[in-house]
Amino acid sequence: MNRIVNHPILEEGKQGKEVQIFVDDKPITAMEGEMIAAALIANGIHINRYTAHEHKPRGIYCAIGRCTDCIMTVNDVPNIRTCVTKVEEGMRITTQKGMGVWSEEER
Numbered sequence: 001m002n003r004i005v006n007h008p009i010l011e012e013g014k015q016g017k018e019v020q021i022f023v024d025d026k027p028i029t030a031m032e033g034e035m036i037a038a039a040l041i042a043n044g045i046h047i048n049r050y051t052a053h054e055h056k057p058r059g060i061y062c063a064i065g066r067c068t069d070c071i072m073t074v075n076d077v078p079n080i081r082t083c084v085t086k087v088e089e090g091m092r093i094t095t096q097k098g099m100g101v102w103s104e105e106e107r
């Protein structure tokens with residue numbers, strides 16, 4: 001994993017414990033409390049979704065929750081902005097295609 005450990009502005013020692021999350025059914029290691037998008041980048045994953053009409057890949061753009069380029073399906077809920085959503089142990093994250101699909105339980 002590639003991470004910034006020491007930063008001149010951010011506080012030191014704020015990193016959470018290592019947890020496992022699943023991206024497209026593959027386990028990856030993340031730090032508890034970090035944003036999902038940061039965990040993905042640290043693991044070399046740069047495509048969060050594909051556009052609805054032209055099926056073009058999208059990844060992080062604004063990184064502050066405004067553009068929705070980073071949306072993914074998280075625990076069966078589509079359209080989650082991964083740049084402003086914190087990692088939790090065992091999360092299941094799926095690369096979103098188009099508008100996403102709600103699970104049967106959520107309908």
Ligand code: FES
Binds near residue numbers: 060064066082
């Ligand atoms: S990258 Fe823009 S909302 Fe997440």
